[in-house]
Amino acid sequence: MSKGETGMAGAFWTIVEDDRQGMPKKVMAEALGEAGRLSGGNVEAVWLTDKASDAGVKQLGEWGASKVWMVENAALAPYRGEVWAPIIAELAGKESPKAIFGPVTSRQRELLARVAARLGVGLCADAVGFAMEGDALVGTRPVYAGKLLSKVKWAKGPWVATLRPNVFRPADAGVAKTAQVEKPSVSIPDAKLKFVERREEAATGLPELTEAEIVISGGRGMKGPENYVILEAMGKVIGAAVGASRAAVDAGWRPHRFQIGQTGRTISPKLYLGFGVSGAIQHLAGMRTSKVIVAVNKDPEAPIFKIADYGIVADLFEVVPALTQEFKKLLET
Ligand SMILES: Cc1cc2nc3c(=O)[nH]c(=O)nc-3n(C[C@H](O)[C@H](O)[C@H](O)COP(=O)(O)OP(=O)(O)OC[C@H]3O[C@@H](n4cnc5c(N)ncnc54)[C@H](O)[C@@H]3O)c2cc1C
Known part of the structure; x- marks a missing residue:
């Protein structure tokens, strides 16, 4: 990580999961909170979206992101892993983050596996705990259908992990912090899948399963x-x-x-x-x-x-x- 000494490289990244209306989801408070604790506050958000908002950036800042890497482009919707993963991998190649975290959602479960594969690093999927052991991150994840917990270390960084919702303590909200927005120039790959029909699920009026208390x-x-x-x-x-x-x-x-x-x-x-x-x-x-x-x-x-x-x-x-x-x-x- 050659840029580690020069600036914000070496930061812990969190990949933003938003509500498709321009606001980060509540699970981001947990991912940013944990990344912030592990990195001593050197945490940044990476937001790929077709629809960002100032309110969303403000929220990410309040949850501890010092910077938001913003890639806003109509071609990013609807989500397709083959479009998103190369962008994150390219940006990570340039900026050398220390870790790349995201919440376990159906999208990020796939996305971060693709990102890890592109970067040639390991993935701690569905993590339920982390600890720093010296300079190395150790992740804890359930195996054998949750009967055992296994501890994993990465052979090399960045440390890519998905975090199980409702496990990690959320960042303290309302901290008077603001995030600086950076719009990196990255190439947006062509989509290989074309959507021919989109069906919106009827809203149930109830909270989402993975986020509900x-x-x-x-x-x-x-x-x-x-x-x-x-x-x-x-x-x-x-x-x-x-x-x-x-x-x-x-x-x-x-x-x-x-x-x-x-x-x-x-x-x-x-x-x-x-x-x-x-x-x-x-x-x-x-x-x-x-x-x-x-x-x-x-x-x-x-x-x-x-x-x-x-x-x-x-x-x-x-x-x-x-x-x-x-x-x-x-x-x-
Ligand atoms: C590879 C694999 C993957 C699987 N993945 C999943 C998974 O992701 N999720 C999952 O859930 N299962 C999964 N299963 C299936 C799992 O093994 C069980 O078959 C399933 O969970 C049973 O569902 P159930 O408890 O609703 O039904 P049952 O086991 O049939 O239980 C129904 C229960 O309802 C009770 N009951 C009936 N009537 C009443 C009543 N009036 N009042 C109160 N209690 C009543 C009965 O006493 C019974 O205990 C998987 C299986 C395999 C092989």
């Missing part, structure tokens, strides 16, 4: 797609996202983007509420790092009770409406 999960015990309305009603009261097990997704009751588990989303909310979910190892792989786990299942032997902090052996169709009523009362007072 409370997640309600419905399994095969829900009996059919029509019954998810009772979970959504509860979600509206307590501000929770509603996810599902693979059995429910395979049955066509919920779209795949709502699947929690090894082959779905990984979540780490403050509170997980599972209804009619048995607790198969592949489901646990996606939610076992939740802070508090509550399970409702009519089978007292259901494996989910082994990891649950609170369990109710009962019919979910009686428990869900009753709990929703109680939550309503509590939140109204």
Whole structure:
């Protein structure tokens, strides 16, 4: 890292995940917070977008980014890995960051793997912890569906990692800091994929699964797609996202983007509420790092009770409406 001594090279980079309306998502506070702590404040954001905003830059600054590398171009939307990865790799080649972090989102999971491959360095995917050991970064990540934690070191930098949401302490907001914007000249590769149709998902009015502080999960015990309305009603009261097990997704009751588990989303909310979910190892792989786990299942032997902090052996169709009523009362007072 030859430029390490001369300026901001050697910084920890975070790749911005935005809401496509010009604002960085809340998970960026966590990525910037952790990068800031590890680097002693030498943290910068890299923002590839077709739509940036001054408010977004201000937010990144308040979360600790001293600089925003801004590549704003219409050709960056919709996201395509083959367009984005070379830009980040080119910029990293010029600026020699010490680390490149991004939150685990469906886009960055792929993007940072491509970036690491282009740079010929290792990737610590789905990291749940970091520590500096002397001059080297050590990442901790779950393996074997979350049964073990492994520690990894990079043979060479930059240290590329994706960070699991809701695990790292967010940067303190409101710090009176501003980010300097730098618009580097980079070549924007041609897209190899052309979108012929774009479908927007209907907004549910509920938070996004991977970002939510409370997640309600419905399994095969829900009996059919029509019954998810009772979970959504509860979600509206307590501000929770509603996810599902693979059995429910395979049955066509919920779209795949709502699947929690090894082959779905990984979540780490403050509170997980599972209804009619048995607790198969592949489901646990996606939610076992939740802070508090509550399970409702009519089978007292259901494996989910082994990891649950609170369990109710009962019919979910009686428990869900009753709990929703109680939550309503509590939140109204
Ligand atoms: C390679 C691979 C990858 C996989 N990836 C995933 C993944 O990402 N995510 C995932 O979830 N699974 C995954 N699976 C599937 C997993 O093994 C289980 O089959 C699945 O999680 C079961 O879903 P479930 O708990 O909803 O259903 P079931 O195991 O059928 O459990 C339903 C539960 O509902 C309870 N119940 C029924 N009626 C009621 C009621 N009225 N009130 C209360 N409780 C009731 C039952 O007692 C039961 O415990 C994967 C499997 C494989 C092989």
